[in-house]
Amino acid sequence: MFDYFCAIGNMGWAFVKGLGVTFKYLFSPAVTVQYPYEKLTPSELFRGALAFHPDLCISCDMCVRACPSNCISLEAKRNEQTKKKDLQWYRIDFAKCNYCRLCEEICLTKPKSVHHSREFELTFTSRNDFVVEWRPERPQPKALEPGQEWVKFLTQGRPPGRRRAKSPEGKK
Ligand code: SF4
Ligand code: SF4
Structure with missing residues (x-):
C-alpha cells in the first residue's frame, strides 16, 4: 500500500515539475527569430560560403593540394x-x-586569400552554378552594404560557363 502511494506521489511530482518548465517558458520572452525578416549574426568561427580575393592570392597552389574534396582549381602563369x-x-x-x-x-x-565568410544563405539554381570562378581582372564592386559579403564575391566570382551581359557603361 505504501509503495502504491509513493508511486502516485512520484507521478504527481513529475507532473508538477513538467508544468513548472512549461510555465517558465510561458512567461519568459520569446526567442524565436522571424527569419528572413530577422537574422542572427553567426559566430566568428562560423564556416559559411568560401570567399576568395584574387588581388591577394600568390598562386602558391597550397589550397589546391590541401583540399580533401578536390574542389579548388587554379591556373597561373x-x-x-x-x-x-x-x-x-x-x-x-x-x-x-x-x-x-x-x-x-x-x-x-x-589576410587570407581564401577564407570562409559568414554567409549562410547560399543558393544555386542549377548544378553548373556551383562552380564559381574568379579572375583578377574582374572589377570590384564600388559600394557594399554590411551583410552583402556574398554579393561581393559573386560580382567577382561566377560560374565559368556564364558571362554577364555588358552594362550600358561597358563594364563587365
Ligand atoms: S588562395 Fe592562398 S593557398 Fe590558395 S593559391 Fe592563393 S595564396 Fe595560395
Ligand atoms: S579545403 Fe576544400 S572542402 Fe575544405 S573548405 Fe576548402 S574548398 Fe571546401
Missing part, C-alpha cells in the same frame, strides 16, 4: 619580369566543398 606567378583564374566547386576550412588554414597570405 610565371611572370618573367616580376619572377612571380600571375593568377589567371581560380575556381571553387561549391557542390563538392565540405566546409572543412583546410584551404583557409594553409593559405599563406595575410
Whole structure:
C-alpha cells in the first residue's frame, strides 16, 4: 500500500515539475527569430560560403593540394619580369566543398586569400552554378552594404560557363 502511494506521489511530482518548465517558458520572452525578416549574426568561427580575393592570392597552389574534396582549381602563369606567378583564374566547386576550412588554414597570405565568410544563405539554381570562378581582372564592386559579403564575391566570382551581359557603361 505504501509503495502504491509513493508511486502516485512520484507521478504527481513529475507532473508538477513538467508544468513548472512549461510555465517558465510561458512567461519568459520569446526567442524565436522571424527569419528572413530577422537574422542572427553567426559566430566568428562560423564556416559559411568560401570567399576568395584574387588581388591577394600568390598562386602558391597550397589550397589546391590541401583540399580533401578536390574542389579548388587554379591556373597561373610565371611572370618573367616580376619572377612571380600571375593568377589567371581560380575556381571553387561549391557542390563538392565540405566546409572543412583546410584551404583557409594553409593559405599563406595575410589576410587570407581564401577564407570562409559568414554567409549562410547560399543558393544555386542549377548544378553548373556551383562552380564559381574568379579572375583578377574582374572589377570590384564600388559600394557594399554590411551583410552583402556574398554579393561581393559573386560580382567577382561566377560560374565559368556564364558571362554577364555588358552594362550600358561597358563594364563587365
Ligand atoms: S573548405 Fe575544405 S572542402 Fe571546401 S574548398 Fe576548402 S579545403 Fe576544400
Ligand atoms: S593557398 Fe592562398 S595564396 Fe595560395 S593559391 Fe590558395 S588562395 Fe592563393
